[in-house]
Structure formats: C-alpha cells, structure tokens
Amino acid sequence: MPLSQNWGLTENGFIAPSYEEVLDSVEDDFISKFGTDxxxxxxxxxxxxxxxxAWRETLMIQELQKNYYSAFISTATDTSLDRVGSNIDVGRKVEHPASALIEVTTDGEYLIEAGETFETEDGYVFELERDITTTQQPDGSWKGTGWVESDEPGAMYNxxxxxxxxxxxxxxxxxxVTNPEPANGGQDFEDDETYRARLLEENEAKPGPTAWGMKSALMELPGVRDVNPVENDKGYPNKWGDDPYSVHIYILGGNDNDIAHTIVNHMAEGITLVGSRAIDVMDATGNPRTVHFDHAIDKPVYVKVTLKVNEGWNDDEGADDVKAAVADYINHLIIGKTLFLTRLYPLVYSVDGIDEAVIxxxxxxxNMGGQDxxxxxxxxxxxDESNIEVDVNGV
Structure with missing residues (x-):
C-alpha cells in the first residue's frame, strides 16, 4: 500500500514512518511501475x-524529525540545546575551577609567593593567586590569608x-595551612539533563527583581547547585528569626563576590535582604551596597549497600553502577529536601543481578541506619561515590 500522507509536520507534531512502512511504499511503487510479476x-x-x-529515505526523514525536535527545550540535545538556551539568554555552565581562602601560619614574618601550591590529603591541588605576607597577631602568632584556585576545573574541588x-x-x-571555609565555584561541564532542567525552571522564573527571579540568575553561576530564597511577608519575624518583610537567600555553592554582584544586579529597590554574610559591592550606578545572604549547609551522606546477587551480577561494573545511581540521586536533591531511604531501593534494584538489598x-x-x-x-x-560502600553477598 502507498505510504500514508499523514507524516511529516502535522497538527500532532512531526510524524515519522518506520523503515518497514517506507519499504512497503517503495515496493508498491515498483509493482505499479514494473508489474506484479x-x-x-x-x-x-x-x-x-x-x-x-527505503533506508536512505528513512534516514532523511529521521534527520528531519531531529531538526524539528531540536527547537524545543524538552527534546533538543547537545549544541541544539545550547542554541535553545541562548534564545532565553541562559547559557550552559562550563567547567570552572574552585577557589578558597586559606590561612597560613608561619615561623615569624614570611613571604609566600604567588604560584605556591597547596593540597588536600586526597591530592586536590590549589595554586596561590597572590603573594601572602604574614603579620603578627594579638596572640603572638604570624598569620596571613590569600586566595587559592584549583589547578583543574570541576565540582570535586569544592x-x-x-x-x-x-x-x-x-x-x-x-x-x-588550612581553609577555614569550604572551597566554592568548582563546576563540572553541565550535561544535557541538568541543563534542560534548569532551562525549564528558568523559563518559568526568568532572572529578575523577584525572589525567584534572583534564584534564576544565581543558578547560572559556576558551582551553584541550588538556591532557596525564603520570603517573610509578615509584619513580624518568622520562625527562623528573619526580619519582617525580608528575603533570606540560602545558596549551595558559588563564589561570594559573584553571588553578591548577581543579587545587586537583579534585586528590586526596597527589598530587605537578611543573612549572616555581608558582602560589599558596587551597583550599576557606582554606589556601594551591602548584600546579605547565607550559604546552605552541605551535609555529606555516607551509604552502605549490602547485596545478595545472582549470576546476572557484573563483578567488574555492578558495584560502580550502584554507587553512581545512589550518588546521582542524592546530589540532585534540592535545599530542604528530605532524603527518604526508601527512594534509594528502586535505584539499587535497577542494577542487574541483585536479589536482595539492605541500605x-x-x-x-x-552511625548509619535506616532513618531518613x-x-x-x-x-x-x-x-561522593567514595562515601558509598557496596558489600556483595553480605545479606
């Protein structure tokens, strides 16, 4: 039978025939031209x-279908998704190094030159951006502070x-030497799934002067995983002690100065910001402004997964698959969201070869257990996946 004309761009979207349907149509055309024998x-x-x-026509139709779907946030991929994001002025986050303020204690006055490197016990290396000259403190010690930046980009450096x-x-x-506060600003290349979710959210609350508009703008900063603006629209302090008619912005990750400048650039006149951090920046008119906010508290989670497996279990990749699934779910939970233990079980059982699991x-x-x-x-x-232990055949 001839190929249905109800394909291509229709009122229901783009309809693509299957290879078998295209082949049937080509064979029908051959029979009509060359006879039934x-x-x-x-x-x-x-x-x-x-x-x-039929195969060439199917490939062509599939490319046309991809071109159609590349125009929408929900279906675009790779560079097509980047172009859709640029239409609403929201770019994909690219890799970015982390930075931290370090405090150095020396034996007397001492100069530590820019370029000196410091590191964690795990081997994460940070380079000093500017010289540090230690000065004597009231307690008699010699200390100095300076900013360091990770030698490579990535969220792991936070x-x-x-x-x-x-x-x-x-x-x-x-x-x-130590860093009194966490390192911030480290950013992995934003994958399609994460970028798409942010585009959908920011398309609803575009960067602007409202509290949720500020969230949209702050979410574009490198290293920022989530933002929770808490509005107190009452004429009295709320249960968290925030002033009447104020906004308390909690931010997970990000660089303080970048955060403060972004808030100033998107904050409407008359909004009262509260928070323990006070950062002085200049607004667009050159006037000094003090911005208040707080970093959300990051609570590292440890997980132990005890498994009874069968012949379908992959000894080489199974444990890594369990760790990746659990860590990815936890790391996508937003500020204030409860981690329900039961939500982890379907993720674990989705890995092949598992008969029983205890998490x-x-x-x-x-001190781990079965509590949310x-x-x-x-x-x-x-x-972090290194915080997850997988014990096979321990059930």
Missing amino acids: IVLTSNSNFGILARLI VEANKITLESNPDDNVLS EIGTNKG IVNEINEAVSC
Whole structure:
C-alpha cells in the first residue's frame, strides 16, 4: 500500500514512518511501475534496490524529525540545546575551577609567593593567586590569608573546610595551612539533563527583581547547585528569626563576590535582604551596597549497600553502577529536601543481578541506619561515590 500522507509536520507534531512502512511504499511503487510479476525478495535486484531506497529515505526523514525536535527545550540535545538556551539568554555552565581562602601560619614574618601550591590529603591541588605576607597577631602568632584556585576545573574541588592542609613543597617556615571555609565555584561541564532542567525552571522564573527571579540568575553561576530564597511577608519575624518583610537567600555553592554582584544586579529597590554574610559591592550606578545572604549547609551522606546477587551480577561494573545511581540521586536533591531511604531501593534494584538489598545511610560514617535524613530550609545533602560502600553477598 502507498505510504500514508499523514507524516511529516502535522497538527500532532512531526510524524515519522518506520523503515518497514517506507519499504512497503517503495515496493508498491515498483509493482505499479514494473508489474506484479517482479521479485522483491531481499536477495533479488528489485528487492535490493527497494531496500537501499527505503533506508536512505528513512534516514532523511529521521534527520528531519531531529531538526524539528531540536527547537524545543524538552527534546533538543547537545549544541541544539545550547542554541535553545541562548534564545532565553541562559547559557550552559562550563567547567570552572574552585577557589578558597586559606590561612597560613608561619615561623615569624614570611613571604609566600604567588604560584605556591597547596593540597588536600586526597591530592586536590590549589595554586596561590597572590603573594601572602604574614603579620603578627594579638596572640603572638604570624598569620596571613590569600586566595587559592584549583589547578583543574570541576565540582570535586569544592572541598570542605579545613581540607587544604598541605604545602606541595614543604617549607620549614610554614607551620600550618588550612581553609577555614569550604572551597566554592568548582563546576563540572553541565550535561544535557541538568541543563534542560534548569532551562525549564528558568523559563518559568526568568532572572529578575523577584525572589525567584534572583534564584534564576544565581543558578547560572559556576558551582551553584541550588538556591532557596525564603520570603517573610509578615509584619513580624518568622520562625527562623528573619526580619519582617525580608528575603533570606540560602545558596549551595558559588563564589561570594559573584553571588553578591548577581543579587545587586537583579534585586528590586526596597527589598530587605537578611543573612549572616555581608558582602560589599558596587551597583550599576557606582554606589556601594551591602548584600546579605547565607550559604546552605552541605551535609555529606555516607551509604552502605549490602547485596545478595545472582549470576546476572557484573563483578567488574555492578558495584560502580550502584554507587553512581545512589550518588546521582542524592546530589540532585534540592535545599530542604528530605532524603527518604526508601527512594534509594528502586535505584539499587535497577542494577542487574541483585536479589536482595539492605541500605543504610547517615551523615556520620560510624552511625548509619535506616532513618531518613531530614533537612532544614538551609540544609542539603550530597554524596561522593567514595562515601558509598557496596558489600556483595553480605545479606
């Protein structure tokens, strides 16, 4: 039978026929032109020609279908998704290094030159951006502070406070080094799934002067995983102690100065911001402004998965697949979202070869159990795959 004309761009979207439908149509055309006695089997001349034509036409139609779907946020991929994002002025986040403020204690006054490197015990390396000259403190010690930047980009460099404790080239004059606050700003290349979710969210709340518009703008910053603006529209302090008619912005990740400038550039006149962090920046008119906000508390989660497996279990990749699935789910939970233990079981059982599973979670490696992890409005969970233990055939 001839190929239905109800394909291509229709009122129901783009309809693409299958290869079999296209082949049927080509064979019908051959029969109408050359008669009913021709042979159309796969090894005949007419059959081979029909299949070549049908395959080429199917590929062409599929490309037309891809072109149609590339125009929409929900279906575009790769560079097409980037172009859709540019239409609403929201770019994909690219790889970005992390930065941290370090405090160095030395044996007397001492100069530490820019370019000196410091690192964590796990081997994450940070380079000093500017010289540090230590000065004497009221307690008699000699200390100085300076900014370091990770030698490579990536979210893995957003290390916790007091993790940058080693000098790559040990110096007897340097007594100690640490980062009093977490490193921030490290960003992985944003994959299609994450970028698409942000585009859909920001298309609903475009960057602007409202609290949720500010969230949209802040989410574009490197290293920012989530933003939770808490509005108090009452004439009295709310249960968290925020002033009347104020906005308290909690941010997970990001660089303080970038955050402050973004808030100033999108904040409407008259909005009262509250928070323990106070950053002084200049607004677009050159006037000084003090911006208040707080970083959300990142609660690292530890997970133990005990499994009983069968012959379908992959000894080489199974444990890694479990770790990846669990960590990815936890890391996509937003600020204030409870980590329900039961939500992890379907993720684990989706890995082939698992008969039984017992999962324990906790924010302390030495105290894990079967309780959900409840988060306040300023808390969020995260999970590194190294924090997940998979015990096979331990059930």
